[in-house]
Amino acid sequence: MRVYNFAAGPAMLPLPVLEQAREELCDWQGSGMSVMELSHRSRAFIGVATQAEADLRELLAIPSNYKVLFLQGGATLQFSAIPMNLAPEGAVVDYVNTGQWSKKALTEAGRYARVNVAADAKDANYFAVPPESGWRKDPSAAYLHYTPNETIGGVEFPFVPDSRGVPLVADFSSTILSRPIDVSRFGLIYAGAQKNIGPSGLTVVIVREDLLGRARPGTPAVLDYQAMAAEGSMLNTPPTFGWYLAGLVFRWLKAKGGLAAIGEQNRAKMQALYSYIDGSGYYENPVAPACRSWMNVPFRLPKPELEKAFATEAAAAGLTNLEGHRSVGGMRASIYNAMPLEGVQALVAFMREFARRHG
C-alpha cells in the first residue's frame, strides 16, 4: 500500500513516474536492458539526458545563456564548489543566515573565502527573513548567497534579494520547481534532487555562462563548472538512473501544466494546512506568516510528550515521516510537488481527530 510520505527528503515521488520506471525497468524502450545498464556515452542515454535537460529548461524558462549541469555530491558539495568556482583567493563572499542550511553553507565557504554575514535571522529566532533594508552587503563581494527555503525551519523568502550587480547564488534544494521563478535574476541556482526533482545522488546546477572559467587553481576537475559544462556533465560517469528518473519527473510536471499549475496546487496545499493549524487552537507554527514555507511546514503540539503518539498514530493511518528534524524536534510535514492535495486533506483530518482525542 502506498502511504502519504511527508519526509523532507528523500521524499515522495509521483506514482506515475514510479510506475513508468517499473514498467521499463528491465527492458528500456526495447533496448533489452535497463537504463542503469546503458553506457552513458551511448546514443540512447545521451537522448535521455538531452531530453531531461530540455524539459527542465522549458519548465523553468531557463535563458539560453545559462548552463544546466547534472552533478553528484549533493547540495553539500556545492557549498564548497561555489566558493572554489566563484571566489578568487582572498575574496569576500556575502551570505545571509536564515537557519541551519545557510549556516552550513557559510561555514563551508569560510574554508575558501572571507565570509561576510550580510544578515542573520538570529534576532527573529530564525522564524523570519531579516528585512533586506537592514542587510550589510559588501559591494565588492564575489557573490551573494542565500537559502530561499530553509527545509528544517520552514522559513521561505517571500522575495528575491537585490544583489546590485553581484552574482546572486541560491540553494533551491527544497523549493525548486514548486512554482515559477525568474532564473535571469540569479547567477547560480543549485539543488539536491531528492525533494522535487528525483532520487538522491543527483544535484542540479544552473549557472550563468559568464561565471564559468573562474575556478581557482587546485579545484578538482569534477567540481569545475567550466570543465563539467564543456563535457555536458559527463567528464566522468554521471548518476545515469537519477538523471533518467529526473527526466520522468520533468515530463510529469509538464503534463500537469508546468510550474504555474503545480504552483497553484502547492498554494492550495499550504493554505489548507496553515489555516487549519492557525485556527486549531491546538497546533502551532512559529514562523512569521509572510515567511512560511510552501514545502516544509513545522508545527508543535501543546505538549512534547504527545509527539511520539502523534507520529505513531499518523503512521498507522498511512501518514508517515511527520517527525521534525532531529535537531529541533516537533513535527514537520513536507508537502513537495508529489504530495497531492488529498494527502494534505488526510493529514488535516487526522490532526483534527488527534486534537479532539488528546485535547
Ligand code: PMP
Ligand atoms: N540545502 C538544503 C536547503 C537542504 O534541505 C539540504 C538537504 N536536506 C541540503 C542543502 C543538503 O543536501 P544534500 O544532502 O543533498 O547534500
